[in-house]
């Protein structure tokens with residue numbers, strides 16, 4: 380084997396180990412009994428340390444230098460080496476003890492968070508959050524402040540390479556204003572779609588069958604993937620040929636589970652489309668960024684899944700699978716319920732118009748906590764105050780306030796902005812898909828999802844990390860990322876549903 384082949388082999392082996400780590404994480408979120416928490420945190424710490432050692436070994440560094448000394452002509456190989464260097468330099472900045480400590484404390488903090496959220500007990504979670512925040516700060520300091528950025532950017536970079544919080548804020552601020560205006564207009568309208576379909580009892584086993592039918596019809600390969608139940612839905616691309624989706628079932632809100640399933644399916648379609656088998660562990664076999672990942676989940680969940688054409692196709696399946704009570708609802712009623720706007724407290728249940736306001740709140744607060752401008756003890760009050768400014772309602776308890784998300788317990792600081800970036804990418808992709816495939820709406824109404832999926836497969840999934848998120852956006856849509864496609868899309872769909880004219884800004 381030449382140096383490049385040896386380098387790829389080391390990456391493949393590290394990725395095999397990382398897939399075991401991923402499986403342990405998946406198990407903790409799905410089937411592990413609560414009593415396994417302590418042992419699992421030890422397992423997680425040990426695995427994190429092993430994976431980190433493999434990825435930062437001297438041998439890997441030496442092979443990388445050997446490859447760089449004689450860079451291959453092949454553009455893919457050269458790009459692989461360039462990204463391997465980027466990853467190696469980043470990872471070697473983290474001491475091994477910090478990596479295992481983050482995994483150990485994160486695993487325990489996650490259990491503490493579950494208990495604190497159930498009991499609405501912020502004080503029970505506070506010491507864990509303080510620990511995770513200080514470990515995260517140490518991690519950011521190890522990475523170092525990127526050029527022209529702030530400490531937060533060192534963490535953001537892990538999820539969205541090269542993104543800067545100042546740029547994110549410059550996009551978020553005007554967007555928050557436009558979204559708040561739109562939400563107020565919609566909620567002031569005398570015409571409001573009914574939420575009756577989501578107040579109708581539907582057996583969870585029927586909901587599961589419905590989800591499985593949607594997955595199969597929309598292109599998710601159930602031979603290389605599966606759907607399980609969890610409290611906080613997620614997708615884990617465990618290994619080549621093994622993509623796990625999770626959802627949760629409420630017996631009086633079938634759309635909650637359905638849209639969680641479609642969201643995670645979008646992530647899963649990306650994972651299944653990556654060239655993982657041929658390029659296991661190589662950057663070119665991996666996803667670009669969380670923003671691009673999220674663009675795929677949002678696209679299928681919202682842009683496709685909440686369209687009138689989608690419901691034209693899906694309503695008969697809902698009628699036949701979900702049972703008698705759902706049969707009374709027409710396509711238009713189901714479409715309306717799927718697009719109801721509400722000032723609600725929980726991000727993962729939020730509608731498309733208010734969702735990004737929830738994200739902006741978290742972005743502001745975690746940035747302030749990392750800077751030390753906001754103490755953890757003051758988090759609940761700061762959360763509630765800002766929530767009221769952004770969404771116009773008073774948060775009743777911490778369970779539906781600052782304790783609702785799992786992210787901070789894992790130490791995922793800098794992760795939230797990728798949700799909104801992903802939504803913006805999705806809107807721009809959706810707009811382009813309509814100019815590329817003028818009959819895409821009719822295709823969706825007929826349940827033909829392959830043309831859209833094929834376009835995403837070719838341009839995004841099979842490319843791995845070949846292009847940066849910004850390059851990919853320009854290659855796919857012909858221009859850099861902007862907020863207009865999202866606002867246009869929301870106004871065009873929601874204003875008529877609420878009995879308002881199309882166009883008013």
Ligand SMILES: [Zn+2]
Nearest residue numbers: 642646673676
């Ligand atoms: Zn997602």
